[in-house]
Amino acid sequence: MTDDALVPFVFEGAAVRGACVRMDRAVHDALASHDYPRALARVLAELLAASTLLAASLKFRGSLIVQLAGGGPVRLAVVECDHALSLRATAQWDPAAVARLGADATLAELAGGGGARLAITLDPEEGPLYQGIVALEAGSVATLLEHYLASSEQLESRMALAERDGRVGGLLVQRLPGAGEGDAAPWDEASRAIDALDPAALVGGDPVEALTRAFPGRDLRVFKARAPAFSCRCSSARVEQALRIAGRDEIEAALADDGEVRVTCEYCGRRYTFTPNQARALFDAPAT
Secondary structure (H helix, E strand, C coil): CCCCEEEEEEECCCCEEEEEEEECHHHHHHHCCCCCCHHHHHHHHHHHHHHHHHHCCCCCCEEEEEEEECCCCEEEEEEEEECCCEEEEEEEECHHHHHHHCCCCCHHHHHCCCCCEEEEEEEECCCCCEEEEEECCCCCHHHHHHHHHHHHCCCCEEEEEEEECCEEEEEEEEECCCCCHHHHHHHHHHHHHHHHCCHHHHHCCCHHHHHHHHCCCCCEEECCCECCEECCCCCHHHHHHHHHHHCHHHHHHHHHHHCCEEEECCCCCCEEEECHHHHHHHHHCCCC
């Protein structure tokens, strides 16, 4: 299995930057805890690739979170990538409703349109949150995120995403802030390259080879590859804190029903079990 990699690059002598990513193991591991329907697995894989491309340029320690919320067949989908390119994802869906849409359903169809929305949140370890909202209209994941970057970040951007057999690839190019008239031609070239891109080139092979094929004859400065990987940040301490927030009454109700408290992480599937004594002790001892 080819190593997962994200490769940043710039056009030499032009105000155009970008990154190319391909992933298979990271996507497999991020989606392995649920038996996602084909259409939902494809969309989540594309969101994982897109989030990685966006998070690669974060200027702070923290996370980028893409969240879909709506009243359609997929009620919720969350994809998170941090500054170290650690990924995780989860979703809630109606199996029968998703099955009726078929394997080629779009993100908008899965969300049900209407009041559904796509929120992109920047969550630094220090400092305030920033959130942008994208109207969930008909179109691809790439098109929706291009709109977000243009409206919220004021960055002209083009993105291409492709998924095949559980593997995913993506290419992002952006026109840098402060670009002048002399940078119009390189940007037009980059935009045309996205339109002409063979999606298969993104999924198989090395990202550097994909860049060479996408921009033939263009002098690129390619930077050191980075390795995206699945990583879940759940822990006993976090679960214990969540149970304290839920409150003693809810914990006692769970103990009355099941004789213990069971919590399953929606991202990785890890199970946490608390005996009655362990659960009650969370409220008797000071939080750490």
